[in-house]
Every structure is written in structure tokens, then in C-alpha cells.
Amino acid sequence: MDNWDEIRTAYNVARIGTVSGAAEVLGVHHATVIRHIDALEERLGVKLFQRHARGYTPTEAGEDLLRVAQATDDQFSQLAGRIKGRGNDVSGELVVTTLGGLSHLLVPVLADFQKEHPEIVVRFLTGERLFRLEYGEAHVAVRAGNPPDQPDNVVQPFHKQRITLFASEGYAAAHGLPEDVSDYHKHRFVSADDPKSRAPFAKWLRDTVPVECITFRSGDVHAQRRAIREGAGIGFMSRLQAEEMGGLVEVTEPREEWAAPLWLVTHMDLHRTTKVQAFLAFLKDRAKAWEDL
Numbered sequence: 001m002d003n004w005d006e007i008r009t010a011y012n013v014a015r016i017g018t019v020s021g022a023a024e025v026l027g028v029h030h031a032t033v034i035r036h037i038d039a040l041e042e043r044l045g046v047k048l049f050q051r052h053a054r055g056y057t058p059t060e061a062g063e064d065l066l067r068v069a070q071a072t073d074d075q076f077s078q079l080a081g082r083i084k085g086r087g088n089d090v091s092g093e094l095v096v097t098t099l100g101g102l103s104h105l106l107v108p109v110l111a112d113f114q115k116e117h118p119e120i121v122v123r124f125l126t127g128e129r130l131f132r133l134e135y136g137e138a139h140v141a142v143r144a145g146n147p148p149d150q151p152d153n154v155v156q157p158f159h160k161q162r163i164t165l166f167a168s169e170g171y172a173a174a175h176g177l178p179e180d181v182s183d184y185h186k187h188r189f190v191s192a193d194d195p196k197s198r199a200p201f202a203k204w205l206r207d208t209v210p211v212e213c214i215t216f217r218s219g220d221v222h223a224q225r226r227a228i229r230e231g232a233g234i235g236f237m238s239r240l241q242a243e244e245m246g247g248l249v250e251v252t253e254p255r256e257e258w259a260a261p262l263w264l265v266t267h268m269d270l271h272r273t274t275k276v277q278a279f280l281a282f283l284k285d286r287a288k289a290w291e292d293l
Helices: 003-017 021-027 030-044 060-085 102-115 169-175 179-184 200-208 223-228 238-247 274-290
Strands: 051-053 055-058 092-098 120-126 139-143 153-161 163-168 188-193 214-218 236-237 248-250 260-267
Touching: 003 021, 003 030, 003 051, 003 055, 003 060, 021 030, 021 055, 030 102, 055 163, 055 169, 092 274, 102 120, 102 139, 102 238, 102 274, 120 214, 139 274, 153 274, 163 169, 163 223, 163 238, 169 238, 188 200, 188 223, 200 236, 214 223, 223 236, 223 238, 236 238, 238 248, 260 274
Parallel strands: 092 120, 092 139, 188 214
Antiparallel strands: 051 055, 139 260, 153 260, 163 236, 163 248
């Protein structure tokens, strides 16, 4: 097991399923791939693959090798990600990840940070998937909800969004506004399409408003906000977002149970690097202006 090239070759054959595909990924001739597989099987004394017309399928022994090779490859990727984040200057890639719904908060900050540090290349990754800091997928994560509990991460409380119900000025002119919760059944609402959404305000709306009154539903938070702005109904957003959009009327005061706490998350191996510390300090300073809303 002292020849990583052969193990890496077998790993790629198992992952892709064909000799030609593995050869293309590795940048070698297909004969080299076959030679590596034959040599590794001879050294181990077992067949790692079943050969057939469609390609190569791992045997039980091949699956064992695949798991070990996958873990090793992941560790190399993790190491590479950490090395990229080291250094004493603020340059290279800065990878920040969060939910897409927080773009209105973070994109202006990232743009201004880049103006101060023009050698930075910003990668802003959004989505429901949690990007894995331990594998170098991001330098900084901004996460919402309960505090993240991964053991190798540094977690800091960041900001609590003040969220409440808003309606467009057009909706208010056409339908009026509810005076209290007892009037909500007379109105139309905008909300998430997911009936199991964990957002505290979305759950509150499901428990409080008759389902037939939630007449505009979307899995895209940007679409929800635009629907509120266009008068499709009353819906939740942060005070900061509502101020930026304009043309909206606050229906009721924010409630503490609707608040969405945000957390700054970094991996302990990258937390103290110059680049990460520079961005965290910049972000926290900018966030002070959000506290008034």
C-alpha cells in the first residue's frame, strides 16, 4: 500500500466506472490505468473490480479500498483548503457562505471589503446545504437559528434580525390592515412553500393564520419578498430589508419569538489567519449600523 498513484487510480476507476473516464480525469493513458489496477490487485492478492462490457464495478474488496481512498482524498482537500487560507496578507480567495435570504446583508459588506482589499477574490456561496468548513469549503459561514455545534468550529453570536409582518402600500390601500390577530383571517398572506419550514416566524404563521389565507407560497425567499412588495399579501421580512425595498407598511411590532439569531462560524485552523480576522472585524463593524432597525 506504499504507492498512492495506484490507489488513486483505483479510486477514480471505482468512482467513475470506466478506465477511459479515469484516464481522462488523471491525465494519463488508459493503458497506465489498467497497469496500475493490475499491479495493485497483484500486490494485494485480490480482485478489486469486476470487468464487464459497460466498465468496471468494485468488488467487496474494491469497495473497502474506495472508502479508504475517499477519506484520504477528502483529507488532502481539507489540507489544501486550509493552506489556501493561511498567510499574512489579505489576498487570494475569500469564501463566505450563508443562506440566500441574507444576501441583502452580506453582499454590500463583501463589495466594500473588496474595495479596501482589491487583491481579494470573493466567492459568496449560498444554499440550503451546509458547506463544510473542516474540508476547506469556506473561510467564514453566517448561519441562522440554533448555535452550530461542530466541535472544530469557532462560533460567535453575530446579529439578531428584527422580523415582523409587512404589507405593500398598495395592499394597505386596497384591503386595509389587520388591527390585531383576530383580523388575520380577513387577509391574504405570503409565506414559505415548505410546510415544515423551521423558521420561527413561518411556523407561527402556520399556527395562527388559516391555511386558505396563505395564498402566495414560494421556496424562494427573494420571490416571497417581491410578492409582498407587489401586493400579493402580508408577509414576514426584516426591518432592514423592508427599509431597503421601500413602499412597505409595518403591520405589527416585531416579536421576540420571530427573531432570527445569526452566528459567525469559522474553522479553528483558519480563525486566526490575517484574512479571516480582517473580514470578521470589517463585518462586525458594518453590522453596528443594523442594530437600530
